[in-house]
Amino acid sequence: MPVNVETQGxxxxxxxxxxxxxIKIREFADAVDARSGAHFYPEIAAAEGYRDVxxxxxxxxxxxxxxxxxxxxxxxxxxxxxxxxxxxxxxxxHRPLVAGDVVTTTVTIESITQRAGISMVxxxxxxxxxxxxPVSTVLSTLAVREGDQ
Amino acid sequence: MSDETLPTFAALNVGDRVASREVTLTRxxxxxxxxxxxxFNPIHYNDTFAESVGLPGVIAHxxxxxGLGASVVEEWAGAGNVVxxxxxxxxxxxxxxxxxxxxxxxxxxxxxxxxxxxxxxxVSVTFDGAKVLGKAQxxxxxx
Numbered sequence: 428m429p430v431n432v433e434t435q436g437x438x439x440x441x442x443x444x445x446x447x448x449x450i451k452i453r454e455f456a457d458a459v460d461a462r463s464g465a466h467f468y469p470e471i472a473a474a475e476g477y478r479d480v481x482x483x484x485x486x487x488x489x490x491x492x493x494x495x496x497x498x499x500x501x502x503x504x505x506x507x508x509x510x511x512x513x514x515x516x517x518x519x520x521h522r523p524l525v526a527g528d529v530v531t532t533t534v535t536i537e538s539i540t541q542r543a544g545i546s547m548v549x550x551x552x553x554x555x556x557x558x559x560x561p562v563s564t565v566l567s568t569l570a571v572r573e574g575d576q
Numbered sequence: 577m578s579d580e581t582l583p584t585f586a587a588l589n590v591g592d593r594v595a596s597r598e599v600t601l602t603r604x605x606x607x608x609x610x611x612x613x614x615x616f617n618p619i620h621y622n623d624t625f626a627e628s629v630g631l632p633g634v635i636a637h638x639x640x641x642x643g644l645g646a647s648v649v650e651e652w653a654g655a656g657n658v659v660x661x662x663x664x665x666x667x668x669x670x671x672x673x674x675x676x677x678x679x680x681x682x683x684x685x686x687x688x689x690x691x692x693x694x695x696x697x698x699v700s701v702t703f704d705g706a707k708v709l710g711k712a713q714x715x716x717x718x719x
Contacts, residue, residue: 458605458613459644460644460647461647461651463655465656477655481655484643484650484661485642489615512665516638517660
């Protein structure tokens, strides 16, 4: 079954709020070899003008992926996860994420294009803070092979 | 953004190499990223599964590679100062069960917007003589 282009434009969420913590920022920063002190130490973050430690550039991926999960597991969209590769990703940060932020995410199927037996599924996750102010926009494209290819 | 750590826009020139780093990836790196990110796709830790879907073996998460590139830019630009970052995943990085994969990361000034005082930093991540990310670009807002 190919991916269902009729689901283009479908929106999911917002889902349960995600609370950004110091310990998760530190764990993620270690995993991507991020070395700025402001990811690890509140006093350094404060000296740089931040309320608390700052999430690395791609940290928002883990928040967005929780929302994108609802797209790839929607049976009406029809993504066979064993035939998926990640094609591209883009982050636009309206402000940095810092520890203590409580954010919610809404994800939309931005586009589905099909050619040569491959469906390109692009999702747009909008991450907003407790006041509804935009924090990050995450665009992610999955390439899904059809059939036995 | 932090004004305390921002690079001085006027000092930048297109073509400047602003940062570089060599990173050694092992299975430990992949397991660590899986836990930190919540991406537990078995192609990143299980060889038998990876081969069953046509891969040469376990490969690094594209988002790990992209994140490593971001870290090189962000250490130079200051934490929280990258306002936009994109990449295409063009080649996998196989990571052996024993041993390691060595990647070289470079960050070069690709373009300067003098009106907005924004710098486009082009990131290259090279493994085994080939670039593994396409159009990897970070925007640093120096205004």
